[in-house]
Amino acid sequence: GDSVTQMEGPVTLSEEAFLTINCTYTATGYPSLFWYVQYPGEGLQLLLKATKADDKGSNKGFEATYRKETTSFHLEKGSVQVSDSAVYFCALGLNYQLIWGAGTKLIIKP
Amino acid sequence: NAGVMQNPRHLVRRRGQEARLRCSPMKGHSHVYWYRQLPEEGLKFMVYLQKENIIDESGMPKERFSAEFPKEGPSILRIQQVVRGDSAAYFCASSPPGVQGSNEKLFFGSGTQLSVL
Numbered sequence: 397g398d399s400v401t402q403m404e405g406p407v408t409l410s411e412e413a414f415l416t417i418n419c420t421y422t423a424t425g426y427p428s429l430f431w432y433v434q435y436p437g438e439g440l441q442l443l444l445k446a447t448k449a450d451d452k453g454s455n456k457g458f459e460a461t462y463r464k465e466t467t468s469f470h471l472e473k474g475s476v477q478v479s480d481s482a483v484y485f486c487a488l489g490l491n492y493q494l495i496w497g498a499g500t501k502l503i504i505k506p
Numbered sequence: 507n508a509g510v511m512q513n514p515r516h517l518v519r520r521r522g523q524e525a526r527l528r529c530s531p532m533k534g535h536s537h538v539y540w541y542r543q544l545p546e547e548g549l550k551f552m553v554y555l556q557k558e559n560i561i562d563e564s565g566m567p568k569e570r571f572s573a574e575f576p577k578e579g580p581s582i583l584r585i586q587q588v589v590r591g592d593s594a595a596y597f598c599a600s601s602p603p604g605v606q607g608s609n610e611k612l613f614f615g616s617g618t619q620l621s622v623l
Contacts, residue, residue, distance in 0.1 A: 491609070495551075
């Protein structure tokens with residue numbers, strides 16, 4: 397069945413480090429791919445998305461490229477800040493449903 | 507323009523009681539979705555509703571769970587005779603009107619954390 401697997405956390409980095417959070421998926425159709433972020437005590441916010449192969453989503457310095465050949469949508473940021481500390485969720489969209497990864501907690505230390 | 511509003515933020519129930527979770531979609535949105543997040547897991551789809559209609563309840567447990575989205579008022583997720591395994595975060599999302607729901611235009615609420623003692 398359709399599924400999303402993302403890197404287990406927590407991921408702990410120092411401020412200004414390079415970030416990669418891996419995400420791979422299995423899907424029978426042609427899904428859209430998303431990264432959502434959940435800051436402490438808050439709801440889910442869409443961070444970025446890509447709707448077809450080779451599309452790159454970007455927002456707030458984060459990027460992810462829809463790689464159909466490797467079924468991946470890895471999240472990257474060149475220089476993280478303490479304020480990026482949150483839980484990051486990778487998800488795939490088929491029709492009106494989202495299928496979610498388990499989330500990766502990111503901790504950024506000053 | 508208020509976002510998706512869920513209340514309460516935290517709900518504590520004893521085993522056997524009923525839990526009612528409310529979700530007011532964004533203004534102008536006519537599609538509502540409920541998701542459940544168990545500890546250490548990703549969100550799981552429960553149900554998709556339009557005004558006065560349940561479109562897809564394939565993710566809802568067969569017993570004790572029900573959902574509605576009346577013509578007036580918020581969407582309600584109702585859990586009867588709660589058990590400890592129902593403890594989870596319940597998220598509501600809404601999307602704008604259209605022929606069908608969309609996964610690309612979802613706006614999420616802050617969730618309701620249900621704790622069953």
